[in-house]
Amino acid sequence: MNEIISYDIKPTKLIPNSPKQLLLYKNVFVQDGKVDITRVYDTFLKNGWDVQWVTRYGRTQRSHYHPETHEAMIVVSGPGSIRWGVADLDDDDEKHTYGDVREEGGLLMEVNVGDVLIVPAGVAHKNYDPFTANPDFKPLTGKARGIESDDPRAMVQNVELEGFTMMGAYPRGLNWSWEEKGDPSTFEACWNVEVPTLDPVFGVEGGIRKYWN
Template sequence: MQEPMTYEIKPTKLIPNSPKPLLLYKNFCMQDGKVDLGLAYDTFIKNGWDVQWVTRYGRHQRSHYHPETHETMVVTTGPGIIRWGVADLDDDTEKNIYGDAFEEGGLQMTAEVGDVFVIPAGVAHKSFDQDAEDEKSGCLTGVARGIESDDPRGLVVSLQLEGFTMMGAYPKGFSWNWGEGGDSPNFEDVWKVSNAELDPVVGSDGGIKKYWV
């Protein structure tokens, strides 16, 4: 069974991040150089994670975190860039992405097709495609709090994806809320969010069952 890569993302002055590591699985549900969207969807659902959106990313996104739920994201087309663990320090998105208006100490990486990130509550992230045209960005499946279709799996499988896109899921029964730097004065409340019953990728055989103890 595949072992994830692990990243320790320490708290900053403005972001709680988490004592639990960020997990990265490579080459998830890959067939013929592409992510099998149906298989990826089915794997998350089987392991108790609700798929709530597929989004295309543009040149800008604000750094944010989810204070009340964990999250998983799989890169369905790409590559793109994700910056982890630090708050924006200016509302000007050109400055907080392409300048230096963000906290020190973050982790920035290229997100490649087939990468799955399992993100503890509180870990800040911002996802962007420096080569994108922003008008092509946005959620492709509705309002990003559930797939808006009588056949959500069918809708996901039918999507024609390009640019930097990801599919996101949350432990069953949870939805996301949005926090930015300084929004959670009590970091320990964020760190106490209960683990999901199963890892979104490997179920009961490892992942969060092994590394989020």
């Protein structure tokens, strides 16, 4: 791994974001230009983060955040784009993805194979692929709340990757919901979500244990 980059994503009128930093780990689990997806799966599970989905992204996605859990995502094929920290202000996906019908500010990030994102509870994000011929996202392992297989490890290992695809995991025991806009009275609850005991990549040393404590 080459570097860790941290970002401060401040609250907006509609999005809590977080005093905890968004973390980007570059070039993780990459060998010969490809992610060792089985090694990622095993490492996340060993560190108490349960893999719940592998998804190929389309041209747009609604900006959203998870109020009750942190999230780890790794790019297993790419490249793609992620916009952080702001709410969409129109139901037209084209306008809020390619136009400016969204809150001011935010962070636009280009990501590629081997990028791991550690997302604090409350931080808004939308994952999308501006150049794909596939207009919609496509879950590759079920319905995004658990790998739908009697052998989830084998399913992840054998998934067919294309376009901008990510794998997502959450601290064991925590469920996630999808929120697009919030009331400031709820923001503090997001900020107080407990820090997991282990970082999904580094375990007890480094990562969230360094940046979030």
